[in-house]
Amino acid sequence: MSLFRPRHTISSVVQQLRSGLLNGNITLSPTSAKTILESKSPALRSTAESPINKFDPDSFAQGSATVPEKAGGLGDNVTVLLQKWRLGDKAAESQLFQLLMPDLKRIAARSLRRERLGHGLEPSDLVSECFLRLKTANANIEWRDQSHFLAIVTLKMQRILIDYARKKHDSQEVPLEDLPERALANNNWLEIALTLDELLDQLEKDSPLDYTVVVLRIHLGMSNQEIAASLRMSLRAVERVWHQARKQLYTQLNLARASVRAKEDPDVSLTNDRIFHKFVVEYELAEF
Amino acid sequence: MTNDDCPRTAGEVIDQAIAENKAGERLLYGFAIAFVAVGLSGLVWAITNRETVLAVIGLLTSALFWPAMSSVRRTRKESIAIRLLEAPLSRADTAKEAAEMLQRLFQEIFHDKQQDGIRYSEKAKAAQ
Numbered sequence: 001m002s003l004f005r006p007r008h009t010i011s012s013v014v015q016q017l018r019s020g021l022l023n024g025n026i027t028l029s030p031t032s033a034k035t036i037l038e039s040k041s042p043a044l045r046s047t048a049e050s051p052i053n054k055f056d057p058d059s060f061a062q063g064s065a066t067v068p069e070k071a072g073g074l075g076d077n078v079t080v081l082l083q084k085w086r087l088g089d090k091a092a093e094s095q096l097f098q099l100l101m102p103d104l105k106r107i108a109a110r111s112l113r114r115e116r117l118g119h120g121l122e123p124s125d126l127v128s129e130c131f132l133r134l135k136t137a138n139a140n141i142e143w144r145d146q147s148h149f150l151a152i153v154t155l156k157m158q159r160i161l162i163d164y165a166r167k168k169h170d171s172q173e174v175p176l177e178d179l180p181e182r183a184l185a186n187n188n189w190l191e192i193a194l195t196l197d198e199l200l201d202q203l204e205k206d207s208p209l210d211y212t213v214v215v216l217r218i219h220l221g222m223s224n225q226e227i228a229a230s231l232r233m234s235l236r237a238v239e240r241v242w243h244q245a246r247k248q249l250y251t252q253l254n255l256a257r258a259s260v261r262a263k264e265d266p267d268v269s270l271t272n273d274r275i276f277h278k279f280v281v282e283y284e285l286a287e288f
Numbered sequence: 289m290t291n292d293d294c295p296r297t298a299g300e301v302i303d304q305a306i307a308e309n310k311a312g313e314r315l316l317y318g319f320a321i322a323f324v325a326v327g328l329s330g331l332v333w334a335i336t337n338r339e340t341v342l343a344v345i346g347l348l349t350s351a352l353f354w355p356a357m358s359s360v361r362r363t364r365k366e367s368i369a370i371r372l373l374e375a376p377l378s379r380a381d382t383a384k385e386a387a388e389m390l391q392r393l394f395q396e397i398f399h400d401k402q403q404d405g406i407r408y409s410e411k412a413k414a415a416q
Contacts, residue, residue: 006363008305021387
């Protein structure tokens with residue numbers, strides 16, 4: 001009985017999308033100039049020729065053009081600048097950092113807020129150090145877009161802070177923000193940061209999308225709506241990916257705890273237990 | 289503007305498929321509620337009036353709740369899977385790239401379903 005069967009299945013939608021995309025009847029996104037220019041529609045092509053999509057980073061670098069104010073356009077231009085920077089364009093480099101400096105300072109300030117008082121590092125120091133490290137690693141990174149760049153910047157800053165703490169050797173036990181009290185008892189920031197770092201590395205290998213969403217959410221403090229807008233996904237899809245990512249982290253922590261217990265290493269086991277609690281509490285309290 | 293002049297976006301296709309599935313889902317929920325309400329009322333009435341045949345009919349009508357609900361679950365599962373298509377599509381830069389990505393995905397889905405079918409037939413054989 002057809003009534004009891006779903007009208008659209010994943011297979012039928014995949015086939016419909018595939019044939020539509022190949023025939024040009026379906027486009028990827030209405031905001032992507034590249035996609036619109038590919039389409040056969042004159043109406044859509046005219047929108048692609050609007051000033052926002054005609055933005056030329058070279059003329060901007062010479063001071064003869066202005067940055068478009070529309071959010072989507074700015075994101076696309078950052079992508080272009082990132083690609084140019086990767087190829088060694090110095091003008092693109094300065095324009096890129098000029099454009100994103102407010103975001104970089106915001107991320108640096110946010111990262112430093114978690115540190116103890118009298119840390120010694122200022123947001124501008126962190127941004128400069130991060131810039132130097134990114135400059136070295138730039139050629140090896142395939143930049144996708146602005147969100148990807150900011151996610152990498154956030155992780156670099158975390159690593160800088162970890163390295164800084166290691167060098168200082170006088171790291172105090174300070175509580176992390178937004179964590180439940182029972183998860184904070186006798187916590188060492190460095191231990192937590194290192195363990196989370198390892199887990200995130202693993203997550204990046206297993207599922208880059210989950211990793212991006214986790215980084216944007218935890219480190220950049222973006223809301224689900226903001227992530228959905230920057231990754232061009234629906235809010236529901238972002239919520240699902242976020243849920244999936246946390247579930248995976250939860251499972252990995254569980255496995256890590258089991259393996260540590262098997263090795264009977266009480267110190268490491270204790271740390272993992274604390275972080276495990278953090279995710280258990282967050283996971284259980286979350287509304288889905 | 290006709291449909292030929294303005295091609296739809298992948299997001300719109302996905303939204304439309306989910307919305308259409310949702311309509312069927314609501315209808316099935318309605319059926320499930322109706323089956324339960326009619327079946328249980330008939331059952332209660334038949335028991336109070338000691339009508340054995342009508343009691344059995346009421347019971348059977350109530351039991352139709354189960355296929356309706358399992359269909360709702362299946363539809364919801366498909367809708368979730370359709371929504372998740374946005375994730376790979378958002379990573380593609382061109383329509384061609386997206387189409388190739390979908391082709392791979394389709395092959396994987398088809399392969400998984402085939403594997404499920406094989407596993408199911410093996411289980412059925414073993415049960416026999």
